[in-house]
Amino acid sequence: MTSSRRLSTVILPIHRWNQGGRPLWVRAEELGFHAAYTYDHLAWRTFRDGPWFGAVPTLTAAASATERLRLGTLVTSPNFRHPVTLAKELITLDDVSDGRVTLGIGAGGNGFDATTLRGSAEEPWTPRERADHFEEFVPLLDQLLREPTVTQEGRFYSANEARNIPGCVQRPRLPFAVAATGPRGMRLAARYGQAWVTTGDPKLFESGTPDQSVEAVRGQIARLGAACEEAGRDVSELDKVLLTGFTPGSPLESFDAFVDFAGTHFELGFTEIVVHWPVPDSVFELDTPLFERIATEALAQFG
Template sequence: MPTVPRTLVRMSLRLSTVILPYRRWNEGGRSAWVRAEQLGFHTAYTYDHLSWRSFRDGPWFGAVPTLTAAAAATERLRLGTLVTSPNFRHPVTLAKELISLDDISGGRVTLGIGAGGTGFDATALGQEPWTPRERADRLAEFVPLLDRLLTEDAVTYEGRFYSAHEARNIPGCVQRPRLPFAVAATGPRGLRLAARHGQAWVTTGDPKLYENGTPEQSVEALRGQLAKLSEACGPVGRDVAELDKILLTGFTPDRGRPLESLDAFVDFAGRHQELGFTEIVVHWPIPDSDFAADEKVFERIAMDALAQLT
């Protein structure tokens, strides 16, 4: 049988959404998560920030309490963060919160995790801004320790940035051996973390192309990132096919154009599906923001797009 070139293989694709926590729970917050389940989204994520960009001077609620409430309001929808970072998290306390959330949700939680960025809430605890290298150093210690905390009953550890002394996490996660990690990374160290500890890999594309790049350049940049992920998997004995590949949209040169119509989204998703992405994540529409979109078109995409991509 002839081999089909990988670029022509249609991988199965999932469609997920991000619901930003800017609305009070009883004033539209709850209804969005319930509607996400009704529309058939695979996962509904939220940002794990204390504040974010243009929303910085308005209402913004915590990720873990929001996801806990969403777990109680839904039954099938997976839930997660895109993404949690060491900027204001500690592995010991985060592990306890995640185990509790995984239990309340009945094993429906995915942890998106990355090195974090600068600005917004990166210095909210009073620390000096970390350089890219410092953020990578912290993530390289944070992820393996969190992995242990979620899989072992008791952990003692003394590191450069984080410590744990007989930290107990019984009974552990509902999902075994632990809830899945979706590691956001594009650099070599982060990609190695994704290869070693991740069940999924997350990207937003190449930020250098956001302002002046083209969709074609973005596709090529993503192809390069996927190739580097594959290279990172080899030394740790992972098959890159084992990892889900998640594209968080809204940060490529296409910006909001894929949500302008069903056909536009199918074209966008199909091109990225052929690259090897297994999950496309779109932002829930927010009027008068970078994530503004026609809600009727958004709902039609949620209900009908995947049928045209199989």
């Protein structure tokens, strides 16, 4: 993956494909975005009671509707995924897209994904349990995507002669963009990631300041660097991806505000900034002309 400054978008899977969904992905390519991602959830926050489609089928359709745009998840988690079945789906998606897929992957949260597959009396995993599962999930998925046959028995996940032929179009496998802020996740990003993803410090979103957020993210990048050093990797090998919409301030209130925000974060070392495709009457509401101006003109401000 390259280290140049890039802009990408995330398109929520809330549109029927033949009733408005397809044109968004086509338009994302036309606007020149580096990548278009989608969320991989069973349901999500205020969108729970409306349309919400599966991430992998949506991305497969998007792969057939586009030619150059990279595609991916932000992010997939072990909350309702198993490495064996996920690997098969990803290899298929990588094939359909001719090698344009990036897997954004994280430990998951405590939202609807954490409870949908569990009985009413079952408690969702604790943060430690999510980290435990993630720590086993990522290495097994890595192996499944690299090797034609895998047998592995773990505490949470096993594979018995799992066949993944012919493997990924991208070699040795499609890239992982690992979402992480804690030490265990950072170590996984350093070892297995081709990119690292953050949304900033969630503790600052409602009551923090933009300056505090910048310092928090600076600290995250420093910890990533330490994890990479421990793993024997140069931190510059990893792309650094910021998913916007979850930090203090209003970086999308104007074109200049976004340019200032993006410039600050590029200077911190980020290589990719992701903005949400506008969704009317939601937290992602945004004037379409402003969104398209950001997509087409913002990067030119940095030379």
